[in-house]
Amino acid sequence: MKIGLIVAVFAIAFVALIAYSTLQGKNYRAEVCMSFEGRHACKKVSSKSEQAAIRAGTEGSCADIASGVTDTMKCIAAEPDSIKWLQRP
Numbered sequence: 001m002k003i004g005l006i007v008a009v010f011a012i013a014f015v016a017l018i019a020y021s022t023l024q025g026k027n028y029r030a031e032v033c034m035s036f037e038g039r040h041a042c043k044k045v046s047s048k049s050e051q052a053a054i055r056a057g058t059e060g061s062c063a064d065i066a067s068g069v070t071d072t073m074k075c076i077a078a079e080p081d082s083i084k085w086l087q088r089p
Helices: 002-023 050-065 068-077
Strands: 028-036 039-047 082-087
Touching: 028 050, 028 068, 039 050, 039 082, 050 068
Parallel strands: none
Antiparallel strands: 028 039, 028 082
């Protein structure tokens, strides 16, 4: 009985922690567009910082339009075609 109560308390604490961190939300939302070798892609991303949002959008877009590690790295190193902020604090 005592172990069951301890497990229940830890389970509730874990769920509360997950809910709290999820509800804190991501403060930055952006649409990042990239072009590489004639291909174009845009990704909508969320993050807790501007730089992380730009990086995630760049990497996501490049994953769609570049093939292979070398091309993906070249694509990621390029400047985004556009960054449209959908939400900023």
